[in-house]
Amino acid sequence: MPRLVLVLHEHAMLYEVAIAAEVFGVDRSDLSPTGAWYDVVVACPDRSPRHWLPHLPAIGVSEIGEAAADLIVVPSTDSPGEEIDPALAAALREAHASGVRIAALCTGSFVLAEAGLLDDRIATTHWMHADQLARRYPRVKVRADVLYVDEGDILTSAGKTAALDLCLHLVRRDLGAAVANDLGRRLVVPPHRHGGQAQFVSPPPSPDGSGLARTAEWARSRLDQPLTVVDLARHAGLSSRQLARRMRAEFGSAPLSWLHQQRLARAQELLERTDSSVDQIAASCGMGSAATLRRHFRDALGVSPSEYRATFRLA
Template sequence: MPVVGIALHEDSMLYETAIAAEVFGVDRRDLSPSGVWYELIACTPDGSPARWLPNFQTEGLAALAEADTVIVPSTSVLHGQPNPALLDALRLAYAGGARIAALCTGSFVLAAAGLLDGRTATTHWMHAEELARLHPGIDVRADVLYVDDGQVLTSAGKTAALDLCLHLVHLDHGAAAANGLARRLVVPSHRPGGQAQFITPPADPRVTDQLGPALDWARAHLDKPLTVQELARRAGLSTRQLARRMLAETGFAPLTWLHHQRITRAQDLLERTGASVEQIAAQSGMGTAATLRRHFQRAVGVSPTAYRTAFRI
């Protein structure tokens, strides 16, 4: 029976801890082709019962070295050094061949242990920039749900932790077991790790009074053919001046900004309306359904239909 150890530190957060306990700590041998599920052990710094997992076997951190898989839940503390004993236990488990999976900001704990150096990893999109700043040796991806880098795996924020746990079940017990578990949890059976995190697009934060009205006009006319020249004329700028100003104030070149707005419009229509993909392509300025599907898949990581299924209001 594969052993899963949850590395519970002082700042472990409840949601991701509960996800791991639900996936690995509930006996679901009936889903496994081998008739074997997991043995879950809660590992705490002093071996005392875990406050959030009182009904599970509890051991000290040293027990992580005996686990086949180690789960590191998210942490509320992103700066400073985690418990040295925890870091040592994670390094020892890794050296012994254990598979290490961090959920959400648990990536910061793995980074502090040096287990993400030279690897690709992710975390919640709100904290990805900070992870990259604190640990420049990590290739941080803020645009994916989870990263499977072999022995070390990381997930994005909150519910993406469940996606990663289901991915582990898929690896250990096969697609049928993972799909059966997903049905019991009433969640999508499989969201690939490369799918984009669904991030609410922020408003343009630094747009000036001169540029703002022109961008508002463009948003109101996304269903029409728009050119950089027309946008520059509306802003009272040359095309070169527009490019410089937009890059400084929105972070995007004009055409890239327009494309981003069209994708955002398509997302909004998929969520709020029953319009067909063809109609949404026209209303967002993408032209044809085929064009929308291609660009939407590239930008969001899923098809328009899959996005609507997940987010229709």
């Protein structure tokens, strides 16, 4: 039975603490063919927010330096980049040196970086804090475009929902794919998203008001047709150069980039909501062929259309 220590550090955030407690701290041995599940304790540094402990009634408590572990989970911090408790940093370094795996959720990556455990490693964190992580800890190879990074003994996740993805990934590693899939269904979440997937962001809505909203809707209704910058400019009553300036101001991208984003968004929607083949979807969103759609999908999202559909249809 894997021994897991959940670190309730001084600046720990309740959401990620709750995710780890839900995945690992609830007895789900009925899902495991061997009846094994995680033996979870909360480790509290001296300045930890112990007032949270009543919210974790089924989980034991230990001091940070006394909790033997197979796996340590460090939740996010509400003060990324600040110095951490020296006893916590020392305990993390000592545990890692003895072979314990350590996983950080969201901005928990800053805690590991401050302890020196991410030096010369690939790591991720919430995309809003990725630049800060890279600036403050230049030896860390920050990836802001993935859900989580598994380096074997050190694992890091992007923000919020990606923390749940990493926890399920750990269950998959420790107890097998079938157990992780059953747990995902029980939690009503996708049981497996590859860590290399992009941190999915929904396309922004069209700006309100006159602007280019009418032209944007006109283009979206014709994504199955060839469209050029000249076509968009003509509909908007602008020159191509004027259109480019306006689109950068209103949508934050050049006309062709915006159009490409709309085609990808339409493909995502069709993959999630229809049973159309990849060839049919490629034609419907103006990608031409399945091969073209697959290439652009991998470039933009890091997964194939089939993998994307499997993930979100399961959800």
